Amino acid sequence: MNNAAPAVLFDLDGTLVDPAGGITGGVSHALSVLGLPVPPADVLASMVGPKLSDSLAALTEAQEHQIPELIAIYRQWYAEHGIAMSRVYPGMAELLAGLQSASVPLAVATQKPQTLARTVLAHHGLDGFFGTIAGSPDDETLRPGDAGYRSGKAEIIAAALAGLGLERPGAAPAVMVGDRSHDVHGAAANQLGCIGVAWGFAAPGELEAAGATAVVHSAPELLAQLSLPVPLKETAHGTL
Structure with a gap:
């Protein structure tokens, strides 16, 4: 400037x-809990930054009705593990x-x-x-x-x-x-x-x-x- x-x-x-894996790890965990495929690492990394619900809808196989539950699972994992992983x-x-x-x-x-x-x-x-x-x-x-x-x-x-x-x-x-x-x-x-x-x-x-x-x-x-x-x-x- x-x-x-x-x-x-x-x-x-x-x-x-x-986030040092605190976001991608949480997304992977949530998808796995619901038996949904986990995207490759580069796709997970691209989800860091944008709105989570939008990324889940666009970049995973989650159905619209599954997104609220995925977010709830993710947030619990993130609160317990993810924040502490960040630097x-x-x-x-x-x-x-x-x-x-x-x-x-x-x-x-x-x-x-x-x-x-x-x-x-x-x-x-x-x-x-x-x-x-x-x-x-x-x-x-x-x-x-x-x-x-x-x-x-x-x-x-x-x-x-x-x-x-x-x-x-x-x-x-x-x-x-x-x-x-x-x-x-x-x-x-x-x-x-x-x-x-x-x-x-x-x-x-x-x-x-x-x-x-x-x-x-x-x-x-x-x-x-x-x-x-x-x-x-x-x-x-x-x-x-």
């Missing part, structure tokens, strides 16, 4: 936190601390259910960095047409911007940081640029094809791309 952004929005899984990507806690110390407004915009997103962030001690945390409805069984259903990342990013007091798209510069094409497209729908992170779950070339402003490979490279006057910070995770 050429201009400093007064607000930075972050995706969660694949951007701030590595913060190197340098990201320190980057957040530096941005916060420079009074940069920060938000999370994730397709993870909102309450669960808060739980994951709190587990890693990251929740205090963010002025707002926007996610999908906690009721993951909602389908298109249901009241409260958010159709995609664009609506979640809009909610995050509103939480920071930036309700009008384009009213003030801001940037999204994410690891999948839907982060890029959701940002564009809100008149924001999106910096892609290469350590997440995008297929090769996915972020570039979607129109990411840049693709970075480390937290220091991300900080440099943001072009913000942020000091190095020490946290429990180390120093950036």
